[in-house]
Amino acid sequence: MSDTALVIMARYPQSGQTKTRLARSIGETATLTLYQAFLQDLAQRFAQIPALDLHWAYTPAEVDYAAFLQTLVPGIVARCFPQEGADFAARLLHAFQWLHSQGYKQIILIGSDSPQISLDCIITAHKKLQEADIVLGPAEDGGYYLIAMKKPFDVFSGIPMSTEVVLEQTIILAKQQGLNIETLDPLFDIDEVSELVRLAAQLSVAPEQAPQTALQLVRLQQEGTLQPVGSYPYSQPTQSVHHQIFTPDRS
Numbered sequence: 001m002s003d004t005a006l007v008i009m010a011r012y013p014q015s016g017q018t019k020t021r022l023a024r025s026i027g028e029t030a031t032l033t034l035y036q037a038f039l040q041d042l043a044q045r046f047a048q049i050p051a052l053d054l055h056w057a058y059t060p061a062e063v064d065y066a067a068f069l070q071t072l073v074p075g076i077v078a079r080c081f082p083q084e085g086a087d088f089a090a091r092l093l094h095a096f097q098w099l100h101s102q103g104y105k106q107i108i109l110i111g112s113d114s115p116q117i118s119l120d121c122i123i124t125a126h127k128k129l130q131e132a133d134i135v136l137g138p139a140e141d142g143g144y145y146l147i148a149m150k151k152p153f154d155v156f157s158g159i160p161m162s163t164e165v166v167l168e169q170t171i172i173l174a175k176q177q178g179l180n181i182e183t184l185d186p187l188f189d190i191d192e193v194s195e196l197v198r199l200a201a202q203l204s205v206a207p208e209q210a211p212q213t214a215l216q217l218v219r220l221q222q223e224g225t226l227q228p229v230g231s232y233p234y235s236q237p238t239q240s241v242h243h244q245i246f247t248p249d250r251s
Helices: 020-026 028-046 065-072 088-101 119-128 166-176 193-205 209-221
Strands: 004-012 053-059 081-083 104-110 134-138 144-149 181-183
Touching: 004 028, 004 088, 020 028, 020 193, 028 119, 028 166, 028 209, 053 088, 053 119, 065 081, 088 104, 104 119, 119 134, 119 144, 119 181, 134 166, 166 181, 193 209
Parallel strands: 004 053, 004 104, 053 081, 134 181
Antiparallel strands: 104 144, 134 144
């Protein structure tokens, strides 16, 4: 057992419950297939890192998520536990609390919406956590794609999740608790079709960043399901949200 856990917050793909904004543009079937490709890429990239134990915090609680992962990546060692909490903030806190109770000294948490997140990014977060209490990976929409902590500090309660102020308010809450904060380079996650088109362009140049996702995106483009952003009535190109990145007071 490593002293560091990497946990992926993930969902069992279900129609009407999985990436609903994306499904409005490309359809339920394409969205479910694509999300499974996201999970495959993440599992294959992070399943066997000697310095980290990979865990999956899944929802809904009644599914056998370990068995599901075996269908995606046969032979994977799948450590899974259900998400618990009345809202997403509570589920994030619970994930840290549960892993801390299992003896992990450092916990790195990511979502399943950025299949292009690199191993180097996780390694950098791990290194930064040696000196910091909390490490945040800013998402371009004002949230974060990664949060890492040594202890289950409550930097979640009262924050309106899935809004453009999540990162800013998380850092404020962390500073109020006297926590030392480090940040990573920004990354975009995939919630809207505009972001999916952007990912497709990125993976067309570097498919090794997310091979299974790249294959599915090529297929969607070939069949005409994934088109230029302006072709979709329900989605406009995502506007980058620029937030002040607060740095810890080292005085």
